[in-house]
Amino acid sequence: MTTTGEEHARALTGPWWWARWRSAVLDGGLALLSAVECAAEGVPFAREAGIPVSAGVVFGLIAGAVLLVRRKWPIAVVLVAIAVTPAEMGFLMGVVGLYTLASCELPRRVIGALSGMSLLGTAVVTFVRVRQDMARGDLTLGDWFLPFAAVTTSLGLTAPPVLLGLYVGARRRLMESLRERADSLERELQLLAERAEERAEWARNEERTRIAREMHDVVAHRVSLMVVHAAALQAVARKDPEKAVRNAALVGDMGRQALTELREMLGVLRAGGDAVRRPSGVPLAAVGEAAEAAASRAAVASEAVEGPCLSELEELVGQSAAAGMVVDLSVEGEVRPYPAEVEQTAYRVVQEALTNVHKHAAGAKTYVRLAHRVSEIAMQVENEPPPEPASASAAGLPSGGNGLVGMRERVVALGGVFVSGPTDAGGFRVSAVIPAA
Secondary structure: OOOHHHHHHHHHHOOOOOHHOOOOHHHHHHHHHHHHHHHHHHHHHHHOOOHHHHHHHHHHHHHHHHHHHHOOOHHHHHHHHHOOOOOOHHHHHHHHHHHHHHHOOOOOHEEEEEEHHHHHHHHHHHHHHHHHHHOOOOOOOOOHHHHHHHHHHHHHHHHHHHHHHHHHHHHHHHHHHHHHHHHHHHHHHHHHHHHHHHHHHHHHHHHHHHHHHHHHHHHHHHHHHHHHHHHHHHHHOOOOHHHHHHHHHHHHHHHHHHHHHHHHHHHHHHHHHHHOOOOOOOHHHHHHHHHHHHHHHHHHHHHOOOOOOOOHHHHHHEEEEHOOOOOEEEEOOOOOOOOOHHHHHHHHHHHHHHHHHHOOOOOOOEEEEEEEOOOOOEEEEEEOOOOOOOHHHHHOOOOOOOOOHHHHHHHHHHOOEEEEEEEOOOOOOEEEEEOOO
16 A cells, blocks of 8 residues: 555544544534524524524534534535525524535535525525614615626625535545546556566576476486496406406586586576675566566576587496496487477487486396477487396495476477386387477
């Protein structure tokens, strides 16, 4: 809620029908003045009407006190003022009543009808009184003065309060409309801010998922091969020193490759964090910018790091073959370039599938098939059952359970299809189809 709206809500603390205490005090003061005026004017009215003076005073007090309810029943106040006009009392009540009537949210025809009645009543009473004064000789002006006095007096007592009331009422309604619009706008801004925060949180979650996926792909495969080569190195260190040296060199190369990829990724994360850093207490206008920056951070990071491509697939398979796995690679169709994200996803699927074979089916023969089709690229990694049931855990490779999930997320994000599961022969198969565009 805006400040204006808060002040308006706190102001509604008056008694009965008054919104504020000062309004009640004002109406009480006006009612007291009107009652005193009507009581004083009730004395000559009582003498002319031939009734006791006390009755005229009481009548004036009661009639003038009606002004106390002008905010709740403005029509009643104007009707009472019109009714006491022949008694030449209630001028303050008439003026204030017409002002209140015109400023209220009443139909214009009601305001016009009551204003016309007040105008006509005042004109008639003025005309009669002036004519009586001229007949008694109190006034020696011409006959032209009768209509002039009646018109000017009635207009003077009716038009100013009505016009002022119409202006104040229109201004009050405009302010209320602006206040409502301001409150509505602030609610919309708060809703937009909440949505922007949700978008930013969603972008952060997506980026965390992407980072976890990349870290898993980089670390799991390289480290898995290093563990396999280390186990082989331990087994052949004394029997075949030359092979042990080759395995040690391979472990070093894979470790350096893993460190290089990790450095590149951490460098992008550090640069991305500096680029989108915002001070605390940002204005609402910057929330959308922060959300957009967080949403696009993953794309910027992906472009900044050059990911693997399908041309490196033979090297990937060769690394697994060097680690003792029997791998058969077959490529069908015409080799052609694909978008970077498509080639990187296809590479990561094959990489993670081979890593799972090292973890869960060490020594099993594996078939890697890649098919270049018209509008898509398909890949399949299938392994036979391991030769020895205990060989799956011989290297002691842990499993985080996120490999298949990460592959599925990558493929589905590009509009592809991912299927994995055991085969009838006791092995395991991973298949994926990714649109080429």
